[in-house]
Amino acid sequence: MQYKKSIRKEITPARLRALLKLVSREYYTKDELESLLQPTSLNKVGSSEFRMVYKFAMDTELIIEEENKYIKLNIDKDIVFDEYKFKKKIIEILLGNQEGLFYKMTSWALKQDKEIIKFDKIGDLVNNMRKNNIAVKDEDILSWRFWFKYLGYGYNLQDEYIIPNPFKKVGDLIENELEFKNKDRITIREFTDKLVSKAPEFKDSIEGNNLSYPLSVALRVLDKEEKIELIYARDTRDIWHLYNMEHQGLNDISHMRIRGE
């Protein structure tokens, strides 16, 4: 089920997954789950994290309550235990609706130029997102940040800095979902078409033949890791421009090759 609202920062990927894994193990009631996951003896001040995580899992129909009050998984068990499948499921939920807040925030981050790495306060991100008509609050950024990183769209260096660099996400897509006829010579056009069809959050990262800073830097990382090889064929007309990095040499590309198989 798609989730259009922002989620509470307390609902972290690891906590959600911990709930789902436990549910997959046995039949427990909600109270039993709470007493196991967040025992009151260890949370003297009283905490509501479990209830938030539980509610999110219920709202998004990852779990359901049966008539006998036992909670059970509403998704295949292997989704919970396969990191890639789990992330895919979460993306389906959080980014499935293009009107959803998470989609808008993620799509915005993925189309930014390098100035985004200079934002060292959450307020900077909020202000810039609002300028782009994305109605966000500081709290939204906090929770989005965890999931953005977890889903492979970027990472943090120092605490507050968000570096959008979806090398993990793009790498996962290339490996698992984008099907190419000839892996030795994929045109960038073919790549971007397939990328957007499978992951529309990248739609705005591609403008004409220019790739945004985050998408470009992801491709550069994958090239460095020898997962792909970026190629510039001079005889090709369809040239694509990576976000310019003057000391990295390759700024124009026409093809890529999937390596390591």
Add this chain to the structure above:
Amino acid sequence: MEYNLIKRLTEVVSIQALETTKADFLATHLPFKNLKFESKGLKLMDSDQLSEEDYFRQYIMETRDEHNFIIVKGDNGTGKSHLIRWLYYKYENEIDPNEEVILIITRGQNTLKSTLQQIINSDVFKDIEDTNEFKKLIEANNTLKEEELKEQIAALIVAECNVEDEEDEKYLKKRHKRLLHSFLSDEVIREHILFIENGPIERIMSKLVYNPELDNEKIEPRFYPEDFKIEYGGEILKKMQRPNERSSDKAIRMAEMLANEKTWPTFKSDVSRYLNSKINKVIQSSIKIGKNDLKEIFNQIRTSLKAHNKSLTLFIEDITSFTGIDRELIEVLLVDHRNEENSNLCRLTSIVGITTEYYNDYFPDNVKDRVTNKIIIGDESLFISEKDKYELVARYLNAVKLESKDLEIWLKNGADDKMLPIKESSLDFEWAEFKLKDGRIMSLYPFNKKAISNIYNGIEDKSPRSFIRIIMLNIFQDYILNPQSFPPTEKELSNIEFPRWENALIEERLRKEVEEDKRGQVDTILRLWGDAHIHRDIIDGKVHIGGVPEKVFNHFNLPLIDGTSRTKSQNKNTGSIEMKKTQETEVIPKEDHSKKLDINKEEKELEKFLDELDRWREGEILASHKWLRDELCDIIGNYFNWEEEMISPLFMKYFITTNYFHIEGQSVNIGKGFLMERNAESYYVLLALGLWRYKGNRSWDFPNSEEYILLLTNYLNKNKEKILNIIRYPDTDNIENWNYEGWALLNEFYIRMLNGELNLDQSLEDIYKIIFTSDLNINIENIYGDIWNSTADRLKIDRDINTQHKQTVKYYNLILGSANPETTPVHYLDVYEILNNLERLKGNNWIVSKDINQFSDKESTNNHYLPLKLLKKYWIGKIDKLVNEGEKKLDSVLEELEKNFGQDYNKETIDELNRMAEKFLTEILFNIKENYDPELFKPLRDKKYNGIEIMKLTEEIKKIKDLHDIHKIIKLSQKNNLNIDLYLEALNNLENKVDSVNNRYKSKLQNEDREEVEKLAETEANINNIIREMKENISSVIEVDSYVGG
């Protein structure tokens, strides 16, 4: 061509003693435009700035009838000799040779002998017969061999110590002079001090005999305190005290005084100063010229010249050419012909080159105000602008490229600078052209203007002589000999500090784009010939990379890199910016390493850091490692998705610290963990951190930060496994079977087990709850012997137990973002993982795998090892001991029960005994009015010690035998285990009571009257019956000593 060029190079650029010709000299002469002039005396008054031409006219030509003693003062290499030589040529050109004798004494070989040779070979001696004796003296010295001369110098120095001179007292006392005499005569001292290589004798020799291998201009013929390096226990004193070859007592005494710097702190200096006061005398004695010989010969010369109506003008390049008789020379040059007593002498003008150091240290103060005037040459005297440097280099290059005969012809024709021949073929390269003020074009080939400026800025000694030597003899000579590998690399030009790249990332790019064999040359072209960047510009339609035209790359057969666009707008990689060549402007170096006066603090810090980092890359130590490691840890802590990597945030906090992150070459010991190797990738990561800190003021807001982040990202990805393994394994060489999670839970399980909190039918969830959600309160109730007892006592007071417990709970806590896993009050545990781990342990019957022994030698105090340490301390090899002790105790309980109730005792037997005991206590003792302490018999009335319970206990004890060890301990530790010891003790008390009553009443029966006895007969019969029965049943209990119980 190559031979000619080399030949011309050695002719044009003066190497040591070789002199350039007048033609070469004038062709390479760059006028001094900014000479500082002081008219007279000690005070710096009336100073002024003059050009060499103005000075020549005003202060030499216009005063040429007067006595002049002119000093040209400046540091080594500033051009004193050059100016004196130019003045000489100028003077010579303008004066009628019939009026004056003009003599130049060049530095030449810079030995006294060669200097005097120049005098006796000059025209001044031509008509003076009386000077033959002087000539003979000097020529005679030529016959002495080097070794003989050395011995002679040493002997003269030693001899001086025996000469009595009151003047010496200001340096050294008489008795010390005597000691010094013995000391300097000593063989050990001769071998280890006087005659060593570059030692005092060799230094004095260098001024007497020319040694082409020495740059004797920089050598001072003197003693230094450092020459007397003598230490107690050192080689010299040891040798002097050898039993068979012991030195004289005086020599040893002297050596000890020199060694004892505490008592004699200035003694080495005193001895040096004393010996130095004798050097002139020694030199004069060596060449057998007396103190007055020089004065006498000059008197003769000047008298003779006066007779011929001539004057004498002396140009002396360097006064140190007269070392040994320099004081005498100064005296000679001061003799003014206008004084009455000197009326027989001709006019003398002398222009003498003196180093600043000599002027300050040796030039007599009483003579300073008798100097007519001084010209002071400084850094700014020759090079006022960059153009002066280009012109000087252009003139040298031109002279070398021309045939000497071309310049000789030019000289013959008056050496008019405007007519100076210019080598046409070298003008083929417009990028190397330099335009003189008057419009003539000279070539800087193979250099360009930028290269000249950068080389000048990059050398330490910025004197013109040093500059020209490096340009011509170091770099241009390399071009002549190896044009195909020109220009040299930074490594080959180690005496030049290259300008730093505008952006250090350029180097990374060159690494990718330029083949290794050409990379060093491309680096030199871009940093010395260019602007130290790689921007691609089109100037007048021609491609320039980093300010260097494409032609230069082509000419030197170097690959042309693409360069970077100057455009700032994103994604417009259309390449270059079109520029029009503007009017030629003087290229001012963007960065002068020596003059950074107005840069702010951060930039200074950055500069300092970059210098340190560059040195680190070359192999030096890194002193600024601590903050770099701190920042690196901070970044790593934020970068990885720890929970996705199955790493506890708690352990991330424990192990991503500077204790486990090291940089090769850091100035402290390298410990366990991740080592950042000294290589290009690490360099860029450290550079990124430095720029982040200093340039971005702790932000990524600085130019090209996105590229540094990319390099940092690639580095972290590449080293991900190595970094994560620091947390996963305490010893990355021994990772097989490491099982922190299992061991931690096992410890928790064992403690709860012994504490009686577990039982055999608990679910994993129950065990989880006991371990994670119940407070750990160690209170072990069942004790079966010493092992149980000591284990319980030790566990209770061991703080590690509680630490380990808390660590285990926090280990599984799924924290929020950057919350502190050690202190956060919120606990949301990864229960699935805990249950999974417990399940695995259960599957292994809660037994520690034997593989744990492979880590036995790796124990440490860090958090990784805590569970292992506790397992080894309390449980490994001890579980079976606890079991054995417990079983032994149970066996004894069974034995006791059987003894009390018989082998086939059952529920009824036990209940009957309890019933009779009650009857005895309540009825019989009441009837006979016997008191008793009810506490002693309480268990006999306790319902839990009934037949069923005691039989149940019996059955359980028998069943335990069939359990495995851990279950045995669980059973033994149950808090609700029946404490049979209390019951057996009460039985014992009962037995005692029955005996005492029995004995008392038996005696009463014997002594009391019959009536009374009969009254009690029925009672007695009852009592006897009961006691008999009871005694049968419990006699064995009474006989047995109380057994050990809880």
